Amino acid sequence: MTPTEAPLTALLLAHAPPERHDALRALPAMESLLEAHLARGREEWPAVTLAPGDFVRHLARHLPTEGRLEDALQQLRGADLYLACACAAGEPQALELFERHILQKVAARLGQLPRSAVDEVLQVARQRLLLGVAGSTPKIAEFSGRGSLSGWVRIVASRIAGELLSGDGRQQRLSEPPQALERMLSGDNPERNLLQAHSRQVVTESLQAALAELSERERALLRLHHVLGLTMDRIATMYGEPRSSVARHVVQARERLLKLTHRELATRLKLDGQELQSLLGLVRSQLDLSLHRLMDSPASS
Numbered sequence: 001m002t003p004t005e006a007p008l009t010a011l012l013l014a015h016a017p018p019e020r021h022d023a024l025r026a027l028p029a030m031e032s033l034l035e036a037h038l039a040r041g042r043e044e045w046p047a048v049t050l051a052p053g054d055f056v057r058h059l060a061r062h063l064p065t066e067g068r069l070e071d072a073l074q075q076l077r078g079a080d081l082y083l084a085c086a087c088a089a090g091e092p093q094a095l096e097l098f099e100r101h102i103l104q105k106v107a108a109r110l111g112q113l114p115r116s117a118v119d120e121v122l123q124v125a126r127q128r129l130l131l132g133v134a135g136s137t138p139k140i141a142e143f144s145g146r147g148s149l150s151g152w153v154r155i156v157a158s159r160i161a162g163e164l165l166s167g168d169g170r171q172q173r174l175s176e177p178p179q180a181l182e183r184m185l186s187g188d189n190p191e192r193n194l195l196q197a198h199s200r201q202v203v204t205e206s207l208q209a210a211l212a213e214l215s216e217r218e219r220a221l222l223r224l225h226h227v228l229g230l231t232m233d234r235i236a237t238m239y240g241e242p243r244s245s246v247a248r249h250v251v252q253a254r255e256r257l258l259k260l261t262h263r264e265l266a267t268r269l270k271l272d273g274q275e276l277q278s279l280l281g282l283v284r285s286q287l288d289l290s291l292h293r294l295m296d297s298p299a300s301s
Contacts (some may be wrong), residue, residue: 008056010033012048015060023069033073034059041082047093050086053118059083062144072146080146087130088141095130098140099240106154111159116216117161117257124160125221126238206264210257218253225250 009030013021037059038052059081066074083102086094107118107216129140135210143152211219224230224238232250236243 008052011053012058012060016055016063018070020063037076037078040078044079045083045097047092048086048097049084050091054089055085057084077145077148080149082148084143085142088138095237096240099238102150102153105150106157109154110157119216121157121161123216125157130157130238135225202268206261206268209264210260213260214253214257217255221250221253225229
């Protein structure tokens with residue numbers, strides 16, 4: 001930091017593209033402008049904890065590569081950027097506020113979609129925006145503040161709705177070749193002899209059929225906990241619900257999936273009661289991996 005560079009300005013220059021440094025240094029009252037944006041964020045979202053450095057680094061990454069920087073910085077939606085930055089960092093209060101003030105209001109503007117379809121759109125939006133896909137950075141980190149956060153999220157949600165309504169996403173979400181579950185069930189398990197090739201395929205098909213009967217919310221909860229590995233506390237924060245309620249619903253969804261799988265197996269396989277219970281016990285013991293195989297596909301992200 002040079003003697004003329006105040007703290008926030010120095011941070012901005014440290015993380016801004018080098019080719020924009022001269023233009024940034026030429027702007028009048030840069031420190032005051034950055035302080036004003038930070039103050040708007042804190043005023044709008046007082047419960048959110050976000051370090052000034054994190055906010056400025058986020059802003060620096062999204063500076064326009066061309067055009068007038070002064071106009072871009074003056075028109076910045078500082079409060080929206082503040083919330084998006086905190087959500088990208090996983091700040092619990094920010095996630096709860098995003099759910100309540102942004103995502104739920106966006107849901108009301110998705111047109112005449114059935115409630116189940118809206119729930120599915122919201123679930124996919126939560127994953128893309130707040131969790132990322134296949135280890136990638138959460139998409140909300142891409143928000144630049146040049147426009148409203150609610151409008152930006154509405155565009156994301158509308159695109160997701162289009163994908164789901166096309167049928168491709170919904171079909172592939174519950175689709176996985178029988179060989180995937182067959183490989184999972186053919187490990188060093190003493191009960192594996194129960195699972196001949198035909199039986200393994202029937203188990204796969206039974207799980208797929210059972211998943212299809214679950215509600216969108218049940219599938220979402222199972223995916224968040226069993227596939228993505230989120231804690232009950234994190235899921236509760238995302239949904240803005242008590243931890244005990246979320247934990248109860250996850251357990252209920254898991255047990256319902258097993259019950260439906262049991263019914264499907266009993267219908268499809270000619271096994272006596274003991275063999276069927278043994279087979280179901282194997283499915284239960286491998287449920288986390290089964291869910292990962294059946295639900296964690298690129299189309300479901």
